Amino acid sequence: MAIIGRSLTKRFGSFAALDDVSIEVPAGSLTALLGPSGSGKSTLLRVIAGLERPEAGTVELDGVDVSGQAAQKRGVGFVFQHYAAFKHMTVRENVAFGLRVRKRPRDEIRRRVDELLELVQIAGWADNYPAQLSGGQRQRMALARALAVEPKVLLLDEPFGALDARVRKDLRLWLRRLHDEMHVTTIFVTHDQEEAMEIADQIVLMNHGRVEQVGGPRDLYEEPANEFVMSFVGPVNRLGDSFVRPHDLELRNEPNGKTTPGTVERVVHLGFEVRVELVLEDGREAWAQVTREEADELNLTAGGTVFVRPRRTRVFESAN
Amino acid sequence: MHKWVLRFLGLSYLGVLLAAPVGLVFWRTFEHGFGPAWDAVTTPDAKHALTLTVLIAAIVVPANTVFGVICALAIVRRRFPGKGLVNALVDLPLALSPVVVGLAFLLLYSRNGWFGNWLTDHGIQVVFALPGMILVTIFVSLPFVVREVVPVLREIGIEQEQAAATLGASPFQTFRRVTLPAIRWAIGYGVVLTMARSLGEFGAVSVVSGHIVGKTETMTLQVQDRFQAFDYVGAYAGSVVLALLAIGTLLVMSLFKPKEATR
Secondary structure (H helix, E strand, C coil), rough: CCCEEEEEEEECCEEECCCCCCEEEEEEEEEEEEEECCCHHHHHHHHHHHHCCEEEEEECCCCCCCCCCCCHHHHHEEEEECCCCCCCCCCCHHHHHHHHHHCHHHHHHEEEEEEHHHHCCHHCCCCCCCCHHHHHHHHHHHHHHHHCCCCCEEECCCCCCCCCHHHHHHHHHHHHHHHHHHCCCCEEEEEEEHHHHHHCCCCEEEEEEEEEEEEEHHCCCCCCCCCCHHHHCCCCCCEEEEEEHHHEEECCCCCCCCCCEEEEEEEEEEECCCEEEEECCCCEEEEEEHHHHHHHHHHHCCCEEEEEECCEEEECCCCC | CHHHHHHHHHHHHHHHHHHHHHHHHHHHHCCCHHHHHHHCCCCCCHHHHHHHHHHHHHHHHHHHHHHHHHHHHHHHCCCCCCCHHHHHHHHHHCCHHHHHHHHHHHHCCCCCCCHHHHHHHHCCCCCHHHHHHHHHHHHHHCHHHHHHHHHHHHHHHHHHHHHHHHCCCHHHHHHHHHHHHHHHHHHHHHHHHHHHHHHHCHHHHHHHCCCEEECCCCCHHHHHHHCCCCHHHHHHHHHHHHHHHHHHHHHHHHHHHHHHHHH
């Protein structure tokens, strides 16, 4: 079911968390709301869920204006960063909660909960309390709880934010696979561009309560709308008025007329990738990302001179 | 060494200030055997005083529990004008001397008081009667449930309640299934304190009750009256009954206590 937000505005005191934001999330997609902290991404998610009331604007779920509806009536599944587990209930009771408040028959609840616990791989923990689960398990429980009521849309607020790096990577791939099976329209909030690019079909990049760009991971990386987008979705060097990705900086030992000379400050070996830190002619710092082989061929040493040519650059009108 | 000094200091403090006086009351009560003490607490007036004390507690405790939970929810979960004032007013009974409270109610409800005239005209007797005693007891024991519940509500935060809402729970279902189980213990402690305070209230009740033996005399008032009449066994026996009521409350409380809370 598609989600549409129109001209949403939300203020906290004098701070504009959402400044006339409009978004469109296609049915069945997995969309990331990406942005630095304070960009309004969580607020937007909470407005869609009905947990915050916007001062202006409307929210439509599947073509129905739900702006006046309380969270209770919207039929959204919401997953919180810190799980929001019901501490006094077992895992099974947590997952069953939505079905129990809907007064579903006992055996139907049992069946559905068993199914979901299996799906999120915590069936063996059904009678434990959330406090006895690891962070990753708790978040999977929270997801099962949200899915139990067959929500029209699934909203996840930094779902992996409180987990350590390993678990985080596993879980996000798992979420992607789960989404491919279930096709529930899903929005997840993250400040991690890698996470967004890895699993989202569509990324909504936000900054200062506004949407900077909407597009697929590749669009944002290859065709950034402005300097902010370009530097947020990947590393970037600035050369004069133009911006260039470190892997788009070509290094040569000899000048060829289009190059500018630079001094190698440091060579960092990161396995396959080698990071070459440079100071250019005009005193500006930059870094180039080259392969191990390229670095070996160039015979780079700190203090040496290389000649630099950007393969592709971008210039934004708002720059300067 | 250090540890033993601390332990000794702690235990002697408790011993001298808590255990010794209470123990002494028990000792004095049963000094001449069980009989006289039993006789002292089974006179018709003593039975009436006990009934009255329990009756007042039975009305005050539920009233202040319901009010306390609603008030705590309002203070923690809502934003409304005058919230700071409400928060401060809740503490007023702790700061105000009970005698002052009693006098204030006397001024309001006695024959020439603000509400007193109207009430007397309609045949309602508040002061020197049960309603006044209940009102002042509610007043003095009002803060306990609120003060126990507020910090727990703050600590559990709002996310579990919001999660319940997104799962389709109505505000009442959310309260009953999510909030109430989380604050159950705080309410329990608040109830014990409220109960202790309403059983033991003396100052305010003393002022508004008029000490009418067999009518408006509670246990605490009776203990004082008997003491002043040199009926020491009677006074001590009454005290023991009050102490047993308090101990009973604590016991009932700890029976319901979950295992994790005792850990």
